[in-house]
Amino acid sequence: MTQLRGNNIDVKHESKVDNANVIIINTCGFIDHAKQESVDTILRYAHAKDEGMIDKLYVTGCLSQRYKEDLVKEIPSVDAFFGTNELPDLLKKFNADYKSELVGERITTTSSHYSYLKISEGCDRPCSFCAIPLMRGKHLSRPMEDLVKEATSLGVRGTKELLIIAQDSTYYGLDNYGERKLPELLRRLSDIPELEWIRLHYAFPTGFPMEVLDVISERENICNYLDIPLQHGSSKMLKIMRRGTTREKTEELLGVIREKVPGIAIRSTLIAGHPGETEKDFEEMMTFVEKSRFDRLGVFAYSHEENTHSFSMEDSIPEEIKEERLNAIMDLQAGISLEINEQKIGKVMKVLVDRKEGKNLIGRTEFDSPEVDNEVIINNAAPDAKPGDFLDIRIMDATEFDLYGTPTLT
Numbered sequence: 001m002t003q004l005r006g007n008n009i010d011v012k013h014e015s016k017v018d019n020a021n022v023i024i025i026n027t028c029g030f031i032d033h034a035k036q037e038s039v040d041t042i043l044r045y046a047h048a049k050d051e052g053m054i055d056k057l058y059v060t061g062c063l064s065q066r067y068k069e070d071l072v073k074e075i076p077s078v079d080a081f082f083g084t085n086e087l088p089d090l091l092k093k094f095n096a097d098y099k100s101e102l103v104g105e106r107i108t109t110t111s112s113h114y115s116y117l118k119i120s121e122g123c124d125r126p127c128s129f130c131a132i133p134l135m136r137g138k139h140l141s142r143p144m145e146d147l148v149k150e151a152t153s154l155g156v157r158g159t160k161e162l163l164i165i166a167q168d169s170t171y172y173g174l175d176n177y178g179e180r181k182l183p184e185l186l187r188r189l190s191d192i193p194e195l196e197w198i199r200l201h202y203a204f205p206t207g208f209p210m211e212v213l214d215v216i217s218e219r220e221n222i223c224n225y226l227d228i229p230l231q232h233g234s235s236k237m238l239k240i241m242r243r244g245t246t247r248e249k250t251e252e253l254l255g256v257i258r259e260k261v262p263g264i265a266i267r268s269t270l271i272a273g274h275p276g277e278t279e280k281d282f283e284e285m286m287t288f289v290e291k292s293r294f295d296r297l298g299v300f301a302y303s304h305e306e307n308t309h310s311f312s313m314e315d316s317i318p319e320e321i322k323e324e325r326l327n328a329i330m331d332l333q334a335g336i337s338l339e340i341n342e343q344k345i346g347k348v349m350k351v352l353v354d355r356k357e358g359k360n361l362i363g364r365t366e367f368d369s370p371e372v373d374n375e376v377i378i379n380n381a382a383p384d385a386k387p388g389d390f391l392d393i394r395i396m397d398a399t400e401f402d403l404y405g406t407p408t409l410t
Contacts, residue, residue, distance in 0.1 A: 002106060007094065007095075022058070024058045028062050030135075042057075108154070113388030114161035120139055123167040124138055125168060127243060129241060200226055208253060233286075237281050251291070269298045269299065270329060286332060296373050298372065341374070341403060348408055351363040356386075381406050392407065
């Protein structure tokens with residue numbers, strides 16, 4: 001979007017006005033539901049093109065990278081498909097030049113007070129179930145100077161919360177610096193005065209750089225929050241998944257994280273119904289969740305992805321069993337979440353306001369990432385507050401996945 005605007009082309013993200021003559025669809029090809037949503041969107045706009053409602057239709061992103069040959073045959077109305085690393089080729093369709101001076105500049109598509117910062121692309125991990133390396137390629141860390149420049153620009157333009165993402169954030173720097181550089185990057189980003197919260201996502205547990213914990217502990221504007229996808233709680237299944245660790249090592253790592261950063265909120269994700277998962281393996285994962293007491297947890301039903309190592313195994317677990325196991329874990333987690341949330345009743349917490357709904361404000365604590373974690377519903381006792389404001393909120397009530405509070409008088 002920045003490159004197109006830099007070439008004097010009017011571009012909007014998900015415009016609410018249907019007046020565009022060219023549509024670019026950015027797709028996902030990771031799991032079945034996301035792939036279907038991408039295909040449905042392409043078909044909808046292909047129909048619009050056939051009806052003469054738009055002039056050109058281009059498709060880019062992961063689905064296009066992974067299934068380009070099939071898509072070209074099946075949906076001929078699309079003018080061109082582009083892979084994940086073919087931005088310059090897409091720009092050529094508009095006679096637009098790639099402007100290197102725009103590196104670090106960003107048009108954000110989220111609320112103005114928080115922004116995502118992708119620090120690397122691709123992944124070198126051999127996880128058996130994952131198709132990301134097929135779509136995004138090998139791990140490629142972005143230069144630190146470019147990241148600091150981009151984050152500084154975002155801060156100047158109003159970003160208060162920076163969410164660090166990557167397919168594997170803890171691998172950052174190994175490819176282009178020869179060593180893990182995430183701790184240094186965090187320190188440099190933390191020095192940007194406009195950034196009041198910095199949040200770390202997608203930390204791979206194997207080879208976790210322990211210095212990261214020291215940085216989180218010592219820097220006030222780095223949230224006591226860590227998103228660390230663990231995928232399973234059975235050593236047997238972790239081996240099948242080619243995660244390079246065991247349940248015992250995982251539990252030891254969780255203990256070290258909580259020891260070095262007291263009060264840290266840990267978010268994780270698990271997969272239910274991977275090939276080879278027996279009822280015993282599932283029960284072991286349930287025990288693991290009960291013992292680990294994650295602050296936040298997401299669970300996916302296994303998706304059988306072509307050309308992955310797991311695809312060579314029989315996807316023998318019925319979908320209804322996958323869903324039953326998923327729901328059982330989430331029911332267990334709901335009870336854990338309720339206990340953790342009820343412990344916050346009566347406490348005053350710093351909350352970032354995200355939006356207004358009716359008479360209430362909706363915000364988050366430092367222990368919650370947007371879209372996926374808890375929210376704080378704030379009553380209308382702060383009529384002048386707006387999205388992007390920080391408020392001190394006394395927590396008055398709690399449910400499994402939400403907190404309810406009122407602004408303090410001070």
